[in-house]
Amino acid sequence: MADAPLIGVLALQGGFQAHERMLRGLGADVREVRTPADLDGIDGLVIPGGESTTMTLGIAREGLREPLREMVTGGVPVLGSCAGLIMLDRAHLALMDIRAERNAFGRQLKSFEADIELRGLAGGPLRAVFIRAPWIAEHGPGVEILAQVDGHPVAARQGNMLAVAFHTELGEDDRVHRMFLSSVAQMV
Numbered sequence: 348m349a350d351a352p353l354i355g356v357l358a359l360q361g362g363f364q365a366h367e368r369m370l371r372g373l374g375a376d377v378r379e380v381r382t383p384a385d386l387d388g389i390d391g392l393v394i395p396g397g398e399s400t401t402m403t404l405g406i407a408r409e410g411l412r413e414p415l416r417e418m419v420t421g422g423v424p425v426l427g428s429c430a431g432l433i434m435l436d437r438a439h440l441a442l443m444d445i446r447a448e449r450n451a452f453g454r455q456l457k458s459f460e461a462d463i464e465l466r467g468l469a470g471g472p473l474r475a476v477f478i479r480a481p482w483i484a485e486h487g488p489g490v491e492i493l494a495q496v497d498g499h500p501v502a503a504r505q506g507n508m509l510a511v512a513f514h515t516e517l518g519e520d521d522r523v524h525r526m527f528l529s530s531v532a533q534m535v
Contacts, residue, residue, distance in 0.1 A: 355389035359405030361397015365516035383414040391531035396429030432510040444487030451482040475513035
């Protein structure tokens with residue numbers, strides 16, 4: 348497809364392949380991002396779930412921190428899912444004005460699914476999968492909270508960045524990826 352957006356998926360660690368499948372299913376071209384050169388020409392970026400400490404080490408090892416920051420501050424849309432939300436926060440890539448609380452709902456045994464209302468997402472509640480999920484413990488005034496679970500923010504938008512505490516790539520519901528691709532289409 349000639350007009351398909353090219354979406355980069357950070358592929359250092361975590362659930363990047365499930366994001367790739369979902370994006371391809373929606374008609375996007377996908378490139379795995381492991382080095383700064385992999386960022387060239389992409390129209391959007393997904394930072395998947397996984398382990399944020401391991402991702403941080405991989406980003407440092409590959410020299411990706413500043414290229415990622417420049418790309419996102421330059422306006423390229425980004426979707427951060429679970430650990431991707433953590434990576435966008437003040438303490439990691441310092442792109443979103445949020446502070447994430449890691450494993451906020453508990454360890455692996457406390458993983459759960461919930462139906463959530465995500466502001467801006469048509470079609471009723473979204474079934475969200477939370478696995479060792481973070482929540483947004485603090486956020487600045489420029490951050491729009493899109494969803495909460497038990498009073499804790501679990502989805503937010505700031506400019507070209509969309510961050511969710513759950514795994515958007517698991518299950519059949521592709522509406523969060525559609526929302527992300529819609530923001531990419533507006534930028535291209």
